[in-house]
Amino acid sequence: MAKTVVQSTEVVQYVWWRAALLGVGLGVIYWALTALLNRYVVSVSVCQGLSTCSDSVAVAGDIATILVAFVGLLLTMAIHVYRPLIVVVAAAVVTWGLGGWVNGLSWYEALGWSALLYGLTYILFSWVTQYQRMITVLVWTIVVVAVARVIFALV
Secondary structure, three states: OOOOOOOOOOOOOOOHHHHHHHHHHHHHHHHHHHHHHHHHHHHHHOOOOOOOOOOHHHHHHHHHHHHHHHHHHHHHHHOOOOOHHHHHHHHHHHHOOHHHHOOOOOHHHHHHHHHHHHHHHHHHHHHHOOOOOHHHHHHHHHHHHHHHHHHHHHO
16 A cells, blocks of 8 residues: 655744754853863863963864764754754854954853854854755855854954
8 A cells, every 4th residue: 555645834933042042052061161171181181291281272162162063963953943964064163263262261251252152153054044945055154154254363
């Protein structure tokens, strides 16, 4: 007996505040992971015996970016963000190096900037991925990532 497959016509509505809350939460997780990795992994293994190790926060931040991207992928799928892999990879590329950017700030400033930047990137890329055509999504994502990286390089 043949089975009939019926395609669902239910449209999932874009809810920007879910992406914003997810991004802010991931920014807080990023900050905590960066602090923990810097204190217990990077500083202990890389900076052992060195009087100054200024790059340890940046290295810990890059490791934390990868870990947060994995968690972000799972959570974006859980809250039904459209094209979650593109959102997560684009957000990781834009926020790559955030540990170096916030190095030297007080903990609450670093936490605030991390939460703000992750929140904004997740809102932006979850909005960009709402286009119907994949080529449009990819072009806009690449343009936005390139512009953001240039801006962050100049600052």
